[in-house]
Amino acid sequence: MKSRRRPWRRRVADSVVVLLDRLTASRPWVVLHSSPDLDDSTVALLRGAPRQIEMIVLAEDPGAARSRVAALGLDVRIVSRRSVRGMLSYLRSRVVVTTHGVFGARPRPRGKQVVGLWHGEFGKLIGTFTGEAPRHFDWVPVSSTLSRTSRVAEFAIDPDRVHVVGSPRQALLRGREAVRARLGVSGPLVVYAPTYRSAVRGMPRADGDEARLAAEQPWQRADLRQLLADSGATVWVRPHPSADQASLPSGPGVELARNPDLERLGVTFYELLAAADCFVTDYSSLWVDFVLVDRPLLAFCPDLESFRADRGLALEPHEAWFPGPVLTTGDDLVAALAEALAGADPHAERRTRTRALLHADVAGEPVAATWAYVSWVLGHLPTGGAA
Template sequence: MPPIRARLVRAKGRVVRALDRVVPAAATAVVHSSPDLDDSVVALLREAPADVPVTVLCRDPRAVARRADALGLPRPRAVPHQSARGWWAYLRSTVAVSTHGLHGCLPRPGRKSTVGLWHGELGKAIGAFAGEGPRHFDWVPVSSPLSRSLRSAEFVLDPALIHVVGSPRQRLLAPGPDRAAAPLPPGRHVVWVPTYRTSVTGAIRTDGDPEALRSELPLDDPRLDALLTRHDATLWFRPHPAADQALPPTGPRVRRATNADLADLGLTFYELLGRADCFVTDYSSVWVDFLLLDRPMVAFCPDLAAFRSGRGLAVEPHEAWFPGPVVTTAAALLDRLDAALADPRTGAEVREHRRAVLHTATADPVAAVWDRVRSEVGR
């Protein structure tokens, strides 16, 4: 973050904190995510308690309403988080639930508290490992003791505030009993989730080697189309929310999987992920959640050396931790993808070991978050 912007963020945080001391809390909660209405927030709103008034803080209330309609959610009360109404909703809330934190992510005074739904575990170096300042949350859900240790170090946070209950977004990997699966094209499905190399929103930065990725990206390669045709498969390519959302040239069996694209199908991203036969990524933490499905995955990392020496990764070596092959060329990716689609048990033993380490939660993560909110609101 540029120094001037960082100073402005800190100054705004101090103003909000001063106001937070004098504005009395009401028995309400606010929920915020970046991007608006992400999958963890969708999972929470599907089971929002009737006895706790909840306001969604967002960039675009109209877009939130459209997304809620497309996903079959009751329209939430949504206000712009940087508006006077958004500030007031935050200041009056007893609990603020957020993926990234609000208003500097500082401790709230008195009986007000925060829940931190960070959007992933064990991916890129973040927080203190990326030279950022501490983030304060009073209650953070994670999936394993290892994630608790890392989150504590990333946010400079007391590990006693971090709880191994799983993450709400993980609930969307399987449709609930009252939600029918949305129709998808027939056949099998591959989901590909690269992280950004150059961000265009939020903190503007470049990680890894964008040209190395572009030069090896096989989305319009006839060999990929032949492979997908042979396995009767569709490849869903999801640009990182911070990256340019335009697709590079693609073949006929490749489809884009942004939130807007999937909302047209009545799906969230994690609902699509739950129906994937194979998963491709690089350094995205989504692979940790995909482990719950026990299906093959491949890491495509043409710029591994550059990413490792620059941004860095949360757990190393990446080749040892990732529960599948890590490849650096398009040819190797196609070979490994072919093997994974041919035999879903490919790599099962490695996945079993990683799952035993990275998923030890036995709680219902959505219920755990709402239990925390209720307990704070009811105090």
């Protein structure tokens, strides 16, 4: 598949950024940027950051980002990415830690480096598989040798730049009881996190069959409401950041798990996952991380065939890789959820086998490993730029 050609204005702007980056001397500080702002890997890194490292977070929405860091008890400078100060912070940084790239995704000059924290492993086809241009990262953490192979192909980067150390966001999948206490949860907690079908943010695209998903949506069904009431369970619904945030399920037993909703409780989404008794998703890469907590997983995929045809999946066949039932109707989902809430766990052995394939037995911690590399760059690479 051919790469999408960028508009000429974008190419000119990119060339200007490259020139300025070459001419600007670096300082021993780190810029962090994610899409969406302050994603869970960024939060995990900020919580585990060495005190001596100077950091700046570039945000698309600085006001919301400041509210988020305050709610999560973090202390970091927030700067608008779209400001002159944001651009200067980037140009002067010796290390950029980013999910998608900042002002592009290209090699930086003379001792300046980019750490790539993509927001997930496996799930939907991404990168070069969907016609996007290659992305350059100097150091990328992943969770397994299988993921390493995939990431190299997705971004067309040197295999020596991809390291099996785990992903920083996975550090937040801990402290289950403390999170449940903060949420005030006593009964079973179910998290539902579908991927988008029609993207309203970022790159515009439509995958799968949104009408089919809506027709089978079970959260308004009387039998599911009764199941939640009888079991004392609560479903927390997490919309994809690219999806419409307005048309969401509501009512007794259903809570919303958007970032502002969780910030009011002082938790992140991965911490909510840590507290979950069961996780329902579809094609999202979130399930790959959730196998680390070793609790039931359900895949709700009413539009599986159309999604395969439109977007494609990284691990196929999905029914063989997903360590739980792949469900295509609301009736099937209600039945499987009733089984999980009753304590049945018929897919525990499959999860164990899948976890062994998708997560290496890594010595050390992903947050510490990432900061160790950043610290080495700050202390050993020469000052970049000609200024």
